[in-house]
Ligand SMILES: Nc1nc2c(ncn2[C@@H]2O[C@H](COP(=O)(O)OP(=O)(O)O)[C@@H](O)[C@H]2O)c(=O)[nH]1
C-alpha cells in the first residue's frame with residue numbers, strides 16, 4: 001500500500017490545532033517559495049496542498065495527516081460534529097491505528113516576508129508561528145524552504161538563526177533547482193549554506209540528524225522530484241523516533 005495523505009484542518013489560532021498528538025513536521029519559508037509544491041511532490045499527491053502564483057494566501061497553519069503505509073480502514077474519524085474543533089482529531093482505536101502505522105502531520109505555515117499585508121497582520125502571523133514553533137511538544141522537525149536561485153533573504157537568515165537558537169531539529173531545503181543549470185546548482189547551494197552558516201552541503205543522513213546541533217541543506221525540485229529520495233527517509237526517520 002502506498003502513502004496516503006489527507007488535508008485535515010486549517011488553524012488560525014492555537015486552540016484549533018489537532019489534539020491527537022501525532023508527530024509533526026513543519027514547513028516554513030517565504031511566501032511563494034514553493035512550500036505547498038514541495039509537499040505535493042514529496043507525497044506524490046498533486047492536489048493535496050493548494051499552490052499559487054499569488055503570494056501570501058496561506059494565512060493559516062494547514063495540517064495534513066500522512067499515513068506512510070496507507071490508511072487503515074477504521075471508518076470515519078470525524079464522527080461527532082457536536083465535538084466542534086475536536087472532531088478533526090483521531091481518538092480511541094483510530095488514534096491507536098495511526099500511531100501504530102507511523103502516521104504524522106505536515107504543517108504548512110504561513111509564508112513570511114510578504115510585503116503586501118498590514119503590519120498588524122504580520123504581527124499576528126508571527127505570533128501564531130512563534131507560538132506554534134516554540135510550544136508545540138509533538139513538533140519533531142522544521143523544514144525551512146528557500147529558493148536555490150537566490151541568496152537567502154534577511155528573513156530567511158533570521159528564521160534559520162531563530163530555529164538554531166531554539167534548538168529545533170531543522171533541515172534547509174533549497175527548491176526550484178530545475179530552474180538552474182547543472183553547473184549553477186552546486187555553486188548556489190554552497191552560497192546558500194555559507195550565508196546560513198551551514199557547515200556542509202552533504203545530503204542529510206537518511207537516519208536523520210544525530211542532534212539538534214546538526215544542520216544540513218538539500219537541493220530540491222518539486223518539478224522533477226530531485227531530492228525526494230533523500231528528503232523522505234530523513235523525515236520518516238524522525239517521525240518514527
Ligand atoms: N519550476 C519550479 N516551480 C516551482 C517549484 N516549486 C514551486 N514552484 C512554483 O512556485 C510558485 C509558488 O509555489 P507554492 O508551492 O504555491 O509556494 P508557497 O507559497 O511557498 O506554498 C508556483 O507557481 C509553483 O508552481 C519547483 O521546484 N520548480
Ligand SMILES: [Mg+2]
Pocket residue numbers: 035036037050051052058108
Ligand atoms: Mg502554500
